Amino acid sequence: MIKTGILLSLFFCSVYSQAQYPGYVLLNHPETFKKSFARATAATESIQSDFSQEKSMTMLSEKIKSTGKFWWLKKDKLRMEYIQPYSYLMILNGGKILIKEGQKKNIVSANSNKVFQQVNRILIDCVGGSMLDNPDFQAAVYESSGSFLVELKPLSKNLEELYKNINIVIDKKDYTATAIEMFELSGDKTIIRFQNKEVNAHIPDSVFIIP
């Protein structure tokens, strides 16, 4: 009887996870994934890529799209440059953040704003591969034929008020992120997809300079 119950709950758990993320199955023992992922990310020094971003507002039947360029250098340097349809530059380097819109520059300390710090850390952690160790989130790992999906549920109150969950889609071939999906409490979601990725290409430090 107990065995049947366990089997049934496993079955429903499996069906549920597949329904939640079509094509994906929950990994009940993600240790193998974690090891392979840690090995791959340890060998990743830099990533540069193009990205496309799409914000979907369900209630308004609306999608807002943008595109740009992305650079990441181990361990905590990140540059995101939105090019179309608006220009916006964000550089994270150590504890500093540079925001440039048009000709207007703004430098802030990430430490001065806890929420901003947490949100920025999400990006760095997602790309750098340390999100599984981020204490602000509870992680679950799903697998499909071509990719893994790491679902991050916020644990800290600040982030719980902002995001329902954040998912990172990881390519099975090189264990780098192909997409980051951010789900807001309202039901809106934003997906950033990375294209034309170059792993471990030389990126000069000047790309991340914050004057």
Place this chain on the structure above:
Amino acid sequence: MLNASCNQYRHMQKIQSDESCVQKLKPVFSHVIYKISVDVLGKHISGLLLIKYMPDSSTRIVFSNEMGFSFFDFGFLTGNGFKVYQVVPQMNKKALIKTLRKDFELVMFRNMDSSKYYALSDSNLVYHAFPQSNGINYYITDPSCRQLVKMQRASNKKPVMEAFMDKGSPGDSPDSISIRHLNFNYSISLKKVNPLAPE
């Protein structure tokens, strides 16, 4: 100081005018995205502002940052209704929401009760006044009422906020809008974005 405390509208002459001419200057916000910059008390926030006319005749205004995270989603309903669909805890302040609501109501030409309308003349400008439950909204035009020079939200004595619009093509939304508060350091700047074509 003396100038700031006295009634800045007292010297103006009441004139006969037709409020319908102001309605003709009303901007169209059926569906538009603006790049938005907000400077408030030394802090700077930027992002995108979507203004969309909905099938239920309401107009939704959604402010999100460049990375897609929504700060607020307000609905301006038929009549003078207003609904907060969503707001982040950091911006969920009654006074802030009330100020944003009033700012956008002025720019969207809402709450224009023709029964309370009157007009004032000041040299080469006409102040079309629409009294609100608290204060007055002014649409300031040239004497022929063909061109909107600026908008003001005012107490009974003096303006508290000014807004300017760069009118786009006829029947289209404004190319840019700027809002400047006069009693504290707070301004909003909007510049139209041409969205990427759907794939």
